[in-house]
Amino acid sequence: MTFQEIKELIIQEFGEEAVVAENLTGIQPVLTVVKDRLPSIAEFLWRNEKTYFDYLSCITAIDNPKTDTIEVVYNFYSIPYNHHLTLRVDTPRGDEQNLPRVPTLSTIFKTANWHEREAFDLFGIVFEGHPDLRRILLPADWEGYPLRKDYKEQEYYHGIKVAY
């Protein structure tokens, strides 16, 4: 199935408004969808016999301070059909008190569990409905989200100077 066919399938099932944008400039096309519909779209693409995207390869979070958004990119792969699909959602960056929120995929793909924990750890994205959202790579009492572009490290961590 081509990218356009998959896009039409999504529009057919979820309506015109579920797809926000598409980016065809790169080698791999990217489809931006409404973030609230993401879990249902992912599940639909998995259960549908024509697409069968059963393998979630990678979840990448990207911080864009210029447009004040954080995006989460999902790379799906279908093992029987050898298809790739890149889905993307956008969410406002928020601040310390009001972290960005994206619905979780970990109820559908178990592999999303740790990927999402990593995105929470390094970007501060709260995945709604995640069963166990804790920091995964950094210590539990670390402050801030290091992979944000405007990150400033804390001065001291347990009496140890952080900046070198």
Next chain:
Amino acid sequence: MPTDRIQYVYHKDNLHRSEPTRTRPEDLKSEEMIINLGPQHPSTHGVLRLEVITDGEFVKEVIPHMGYLHRCFEKHAENLPYNQIIPFVDRMDYLASMNSEHVYVMGLEKMLGIENTLPKRIEYIRVLVAELNRLASHFVAIGTYGIDIGAFTPFLWLMRDREHIQRLLEWVCGARMLYNYIWVGGLFYDLPVGFEERCGDFIKYLKPKMKELETLVIHNKIFIQRTANIGVLPLDLAINYGCSGPMLRGSGLKYDLRRVDGYSVYPELEFDIPVGKGEMGTVGDCWDRNYVRVLECYESIKIIEQCLIQLTGTHKRTRDFDPQAMVPKKIRPKAMDFYVRGETPKGELGFYFRSTGNTDIPYRCKGRSPCFVNLSVINELSKNAMLADLIAIIGSIDVVMGEVDR
């Protein structure tokens, strides 16, 4: 050093536990107990800490805690030009650096649009060194797995054979483990003169040793008893957890990115994809995963032999061959998002790049490490297993903590 000198300032805070257990002792049932395994235990393969909830000898739940080897790969990558990231990529999976480099470099070449213009000799050398490194990585996996479940000899034998590979690779590029050999658009050096013959000698030496290994480990009765029917991973669960590499093939799926994606010169090479068949127990148990690794060693040997034939025949060394001729002066891909993946000994290594098009520093470079994803399945594998089997299960996943924590 005088002992009376104060070496650090004592803070009461230092003893505060920054990484507490997830389970609180007061929430446990009366028979349950928390056992903290690692991070300094040798059988956790590096600095992995497992919080194990046990009921007597039975494991109820395993909660991995990691991050002890977190070296901020992605943050470093956002501040360095593309070619300077390659040494950091080496340090992700330090047992199979060549494979990681190969995947990373391949991604950049696709972004630059030069992947099909490289001389065939470069591609064959890349595959040759990557497969040598795959052998070395599998040797460590199988050898340390033997130690985990109480067999010391295979570890020493495999380390002896791995030493030959490391010396060969040291001869190629000067380093034993962290190579920085495969460059974007080429290689650091051509193969040293005489390398092909020595490599051929090594393969001749290695073949009987592999048979020896198989009788020593894989078909050893104690080994079978410790691994068969232990840590069974059904195929649907493996796919849902995103497992790849020997984990997925051990569960019976013929899925190898070298074949599926057919990158580099792999389509021109003859090799099989071994899968777990459940010969000693159930499909997808620890024995299957290890047998798949051993069989993959045979396939790597086959690939190396074919590469050597090509490198001494059609694509043999010429006086004017310059492996750095195609290396771009400035690596500046167009603005795009690109996900590249390739088969390392542990599974699917992926990189997600975002380039902005006006700098040679990536805007984002995410590493999707196979060990990280494979390790996440450990809780499912070890439910209701015995505590001693948990050690066998950790070993069969073959984690390298450098790649899990990045």
